[in-house]
Amino acid sequence: MKPLSIVAYFDGRPGHEKQTHGILQALADITITDVVSKKVSVSHLAYFKNWATYLLSFLQSPKAEDFHTPVDLIIGTGTYTHLPMLLENKTRLKIYGKPARVVTCMSPERFLLNKFDLCCIPAHDNFPPHENVFITLGPPTSVKFEKQHESDRGLILVGGLDRKSHKWNSRTVAEQIQTIIAKNPVTQWTVSSSPRTPEET
Incomplete structure (x- = not known):
């Protein structure tokens, strides 16, 4: 069976990384996965640099050696992961002619919403319904319900x-x-x- 190939982006923030790990663990529970992890810089400079790179990406020729094989899924949590994920997907589309599915575990900027295949957004964010929005009771987590709750x-x-x-x-x-x-x-x-x-x- 071919593993589900995943690129996971992390911004170093524990709460964000736990959400991504929660979804990765859930996927690993139901299928074989092959995960490549990538770290992003968290700063205003990095954010603006990512925007410049994203907006000018149509002028750049992608390097195939940087993306050895196609992937099925690109996932991450946090504002600083959004543009790097979308940029990688644009690059992979140029190289392989086929995009990956891009998933974020939080609400993105509204003008980027349609760029994602799926947004897992907690109900407490009061995000309006949308075809690519999946509302969760809380943030994704790797903690499993084991029916051990103490009623008191x-x-x-x-x-x-x-x-x-x-x-x-x-x-x-x-x-x-x-x-x-x-x-x-x-x-x-x-x-x-x-x-x-x-x-x-």
Whole structure:
């Protein structure tokens, strides 16, 4: 059986990389995969350089030796992975005459949405329906449901600032957490923050 050939882009951010690894693990559970990992730079300079390269790619002749074989899937999570993934797909299309499927695990910029074959977007982003959008209950993860939940314990995961999708109000978030805890007094709660959670929250 021919392995599913995948190029996975990573931006070094733990939350983003966990989402990509979650989908890679799910694919590996159902088929043989062959994954090549690529790192991207995370900086404003890299972002603008990627845009320039992407917009001027029609002027460039791709080097076939940089892309030895066709791939089935290109996947990544995070704004800084989007353009490198799309650029690689354009290059592979020039070389092999056949594009890969490009998947992102978050909402891309709206003007890039149609460039992706699939966008796995959590419901809490309130993203409008679209033919290539798959709404998930939460971000993809490699953690599997093993039916070991303790009914007297609860977990509250606090997100943080994301100017693309929502506004943040620390007081409102704290009040909502207090309301949940007050309504479930017999539950032993664990509350955890994320790297984006403001300190005052």
